[in-house]
Amino acid sequence: MERRSWFLKSSALFGFIFLYAPIISLIIYSFNASKLVTVWGGWSLKWYSSLFQNDEIMTAAVLSFKIATISATLAAILGTMAGFVLSRMGSFRGKTMLGGWVTAPLVMPDVITGLSLLLLFVAMESIFGWPAGRGEVTIIIAHTTFCLAYVAVVVQSRLSSMDETLEEAAMDLGAKPGVLFFLITLPLIAPAIISGWLLSFTLSLDDLVIASFVSGPGNSTLPMVIFSKVRLGVTPEVNALATLMILAVSVAVIAAIVIMRRQTKFQSP
C-alpha cells in the first residue's frame, strides 16, 4: 500500500478530533462519580440509575419515543407516496414545483418551519376547533411534515434506479397494478422505506426547535427537558441521558446504512 503523506494523516486526525472530541468527553463524563461535572471522581454508573428514577425525564423520554415512532411511520407512508408520484407519474404540469416543495423542508430553517406550523395550528384551532390546544398531536404533525421530505427523497432515488422492466414483466405475467405494487415494487423499495423510517425516527428524536414552537404545557419532549435542565447548569445526569440518546441515534443510523448497503448489493446482478 502506498504511504500517505503526514499532511493527509494529520488532517484526517484533526477532523475526527474536531467532530468527536465533544461527544467522547460527554460519554466519559457520564460515567463520572463526582457530582461536579468538571471534576473527575472515578468511574460510576450512579447517574444512569438516578436518571431512570427521574420521573420528569422518563415521562419526556416515553413521549419522545412515542412521537418519533408515530411521526416516522406517518412520514414513511406519506413520503413513499410522494416519492412514487415524483418518479413514476411521468411529466405533468407542476412536477418540478412539486419536487421542489417536497424537498424544501430539508433546507428550511427549523425556526421558520416551527413558527409557520404554530401559526397554522392556532388558525386551525380558531376556525375548525382542531387541534384543540397544542401538545402531542401538533408535535406529531409537525415532525411528520419535515420527516416526509427525507423519506420522499430516499424513496424517489430508489425508484428511479430501479429497473422499470421489472414492473412491466410483472404486468406481462398477469399482475394488475395493485398486486404489482405489493408483490414487486414494495419489496424492492422496502429497504429505502425502512431507512427513511429510521432517519425520520432519529430526526424526530433530536428535534428541539420545532417541538418547542408547537408543544403545549406539560408536553415536553426529551430534547426540551435536556435544554431546560442545562440552562440551570449541566448535571452528570444530563450527560448520561445524552449518552443514551447518542446510542439510540447511532443504532438507527447504522441500521439505515446497513440496510441501504445490502439493498445495493442485492440489486446488482
Add this chain to the structure above:
Amino acid sequence: MSTSSILAQPKTIAVSSWREEGAKPFVQINQLTKNFGEFSAVNSVSLDIYKNELFCLLGGSGSGKSTLLRMLAGFEKPTSGQILIDGVDMANIQPWERPVNMMFQSYALFPHLTVEANVAFGLRREGLKSSDVKKRVVDMLDMVQMGHLAKRKPHMLSGGQRQRVALARSLVKRPKLLLLDEPLGALDKKLREETQFELINIQDELGVTFVVVTHDQEEAMTLATRIGVMDQGIIAQIAEPHQMYEYPNSRFVAEFIGNVNLFEGTVMGDERDSVTIHCPDSNSMIQANHGISCAPNQTVYVAIRPEKIRISREKPGTDINTSYGVISEVAYMGSQSIFKVRLTSGKEIRVTQPNFARDMGDRLTWEEAVYLSWDADSSVVLIS
C-alpha cells in the same frame, strides 16, 4: 454443435401458412403508428404473422422494432392503427389481460424471488391450485435444465442461466404469442449459437408463435421463418431468410443483410427476360436476368453477392458480366478466402471463394491482375 444444428432445422417450413392463399393470420397489424412528440418511431406498419411462425423483426437501433414489440405487449399505446391477436382487437386490452408473454432483453427477473418463485409468478396470478402451479413450474424448469437451481436467487446465476429462467417464466403460462426482445443479446457467441437452436426446438415442441426482435442479421437468418427488416419506423421488406438474401428489394436491405457489391448504372435495353445496364464503374455491360419493370435510361443499381463472383487470371469467354482489376487485399478465413479487387475505375469489389481443396496450387495474391465474372441470373437489379 453440428449434430444439434441438423436436428434443429425448422420443421415449421413444412407448414408455411404465410405462403397459402387466404390463410388466416394470427397477428394482424394494420397501419400501426406510434409517435413520440414529433418523432415517428413506428410509421404506418402493416404486418401479418401466422400461427407457429418464428418471425424476426430485424433492424438497427432506432428502427422502431422494439417499439413495435412493446405495442404488441401493451406497454405502449399506438397513436393510430390496430393490432388484432387471434382475431381480437387489442386496443382496450391491458398488458395483464393479453394472451401474450414477453422475454425481456434485461431478462427482468425479480431479484427478491427465487428461480422457482419467478417462474411461478405468472401462474399464481391465474389463481391456479398450488399443486398445479408446482407441477408446471417443475416441468418447465426441467425443460430448460434449470431444475437443480430452483431455490437460487437471480443474482446467484450466470448470464446463460438467467436467460433460461427468463425463457421458462415467459413460456410457463403457455401464451399464444411469445415476444422476445434481443433474447440472446447478452450471451457470448458459443452460448448464443446453442441457445438459438434450443429456441427453435422449443418453438417446434410447444407450437407457440414467436416474434423476435434483434439487430443481429445472422441471428435472424438462423432463427426466423420470416424476417421483417425495419428502417426508420417502416418495414423495408418481409421475406423468408433465403429470399431476403437472394432477392432484396432495395439497396438498404441488400446492404443490411450480408455483404453486397453495388453498381450504379443506366438501363440500355429492356428485353422480355433480361435487362442490359451500362455501369461506368464496371468495365463491361451488365446483363441481368431478373425481370423488373424499368424504362430505358432509368438509373438502377445492380447488386451482386461476393460469393457469386468468379475470380481468375484468365480472361473469361464473354465480354458481358465481366470486369477486371488488381487484387488489393486478401484475407484467408479458413473455410473461404476474401479478396478485394480494385477495378480500373477505382471501385473496390469484394469476392469470396471457398477453399474447396487443401492445396489450391498457385494461390492468387496481392497486386495480381485478375478477371471477375458472374452469371446473368446471379445479380439483382434494384430501383431504390
